[in-house]
Amino acid sequence: MSAASPSLDHAADLAAFVDASPSSFHAAAEVASRLEQAGFVRLAEGEAWPSAAGGRFVVVRDGAVIAWVAPASATAATGVRIFGAHSDSPGFKLKPKPTTGRLGWLQAGVEIYGGPLLNSWLDRELRLAGRLVLDDGTMALAATGPLLRLPQLAIHLDREANDHLALHKQAQTQPVWGLGEADSADLLGELASAAGVDASRIRGYDIVTADAARGAVFGRDDVFFAAGRLDDLASVHAGVVALERAAGSGDAEHIAMLAVFDHEEVGSATRSGAAGPFLADVLERVWLSLGADREEQLRSLGSSWCASSDVGHSVHPNYPDKHDPVVQPVLGSGPILKINANQRYATDAEGAAAWNAWCQAAGVSTQEFVSNNAVPCGSTIGPITATRLGIRTVDVGIPILSMHSARELAGVSDLWDLTRVAEAFFSA
Template identity: 75%
Template sequence: MPVTPDALIHAEDLADFVAASPSSYHAAAETARRLKDAGFERLREEDAWQVTPGGRYLVVRDGATIAWTLPADAVATTPAHIFGAHTDSPGFKLKPQPTTGSRGWLQAAVEVYGGPLLNSWLDRELRLAGRLALADGRVVLADTGALLRLPQLAVHLDRGVNNNGLALDKQAETQPVWGLGDASEADVLAELAASADVSAADIRGYDVMIADSARGAVFGRDDAFFASGRLDDLASVHAGVVALERAGSAESGPIAVLAAFDHEELGSNSRSGAAGPFLDDVLSRVYDALDADSSQRRRALASSWCLSSDVGHSVHPNYAQKHDPVVQPVLGSGPILKLNANQRYATDALGSAAWSAWCDTADVVTQEFVSNNNVPCGSTIGPITATRLGIRTVDVGIPILSMHSARELAGVSDLHDLTRVAGAFFAG
């Protein structure tokens, strides 16, 4: 699809969003900040909620954010349209006793998080980012900016690397350098503490990730491409945020919900993951505020929809045999509808028809995605949400290349089109 000026503006805004979201905790905070600026009221789970028709609200749980708008005519049986995504991305997480090193190098001890393409993290300027739990009970966000690097062994010392390939040892060969000196006299936590303007001595716990520090960029012929870290799945989170910002306070229609979960890359089994109780907790409190009894709530959910939005594979020009021989989505040709016979995606015939209608409303062309039978299919939050709540669920997203790389590749027009369909979906 042609790249419009609006699509280019959208891509630059996505670059800002990703830059502000080096960890799931930052992504949740940035989502909340943007929506608060758009007029959403932030609620605390510990408090009693005053939720009324016509209002716009959000709540943050750890690295996840759920936000919603109630139409002015909302009643106990008003359905919800839930746009689901996830805030975490594959990479590395800081271990306990994180300051290591040898032979004059300072290193950081890290653990593999999810399923990253390990080689893609080599020779990049990396940042440490996440949350710090302090002695006084506060939790603060920290972000060092560019601090670390995983230097690759020179070809002169590994003469067969271009013929035999490079397979990194996950323990011995993925510990990044961050300085020079004696590890017994340094503390990588001090770098994190300084970035948050707190004392390292006050840190009692931390959840800290490594993230690529390079900004997202538009490039290619006719500005067709957008490359960035963490497009899986911040591209979808951003699409939901922008669509919800633009939705305004509707007079009628469904309850528009953005559910940005954490820990999808690990299977979603956490209190802030899609398999946990977060979405159910929020929906229960919203319908309680609408005086819904258990029967009315079940009726509302039976009429509800969830769009589970995550990235999918574009056909790769150098590895076309890895894809289905017929169904081959490509960057720049529209968002994708994801299907799988074994319910790794939740899409069925009714969901396919609904997705087509939302795309038609938004004047967006769509593509289909299905896996090659010989290549195992990943999964998403879609089947989890459908199983947890019984909501009709459709798995969708954008096609990308280099999935789970430190820097992934998307189509500029697809990013904008996904947001447009999300807007039609929220409108009902």
């Protein structure tokens, strides 16, 4: 692969995006920053929204952001193309009274967020990141550098560790971050210092862990990309890049929209999750700004699409029995169409046909994903969005290995190809 290839340039930009997005709140802020630099206008929920053509976005409700491009030809019955993704990832979240420790070690009190591969968090330098809410109600984003580590027990002290490694979710998942006694230290003070605020003003916080290592390209011919939070920042990044390109590509026949939700890893049932009202509220306000009545809004939904983009499983060379014996997507062979008979994914025949048409328009190969019948299938925001809005929805994404690890593995070309399909989805 050429050092000047678009896919490698895209991977380098994704590495910068992930590094700037160690929490869902940082991811939403990074999306906003990039869109503002591209000429999009920030809107607030408490203000009237203009009907003029162009790019708009609203950041609100935790780590969620919705952005769109309204063409000059938009009317009260114009449909929408929604590219959906999520900003959160499995890991650990700070508990109340987070400064803990014993035996001369300072530790962080954390609880498990979502379904991480716990062992993957061992022996890595970790960051803390998220939001601090201050005594006047304002919010400050905070992100430390490498600060914590979950040190593994030496093999000399557990000779069977390679046979039965299993972490106790309370006793063995509290990372160290210094030496001393807990009553002489303040973990929130470290975060306040990183945010440039007075620790005594902190009244609330949502803080998570993130891998401190930057994303990297490696492997023969630079085919692999590894980073934390690829589930689902790979899709968020693809959607941002594609929306920026769509904004400058001319007058489309529909409204192009990027919807990034929080809390997917814990069920989406929050005000900023896909099961909440955020997307429906934004859509209604966009159509109202175009003069749409209720009938015209429903007509618009009937001509709209949602492409729910999240990662899926690549076939694993060491565990082939965990995959379908015939349908076996692999890194580097294109984005995936996710299918499940029990509607854990929202894809149906109509969605499959549409996805293949968008891939063809982008000049991108695609693969299918379906679970082994004996292995439970996960889900994502697609079925939730389809249920809430009644909108035609297709579940897609990229294949990865090490899903829910602290550091996940993707194919460099797949990341670029997903962005190209997203652009075709917005523009075709």
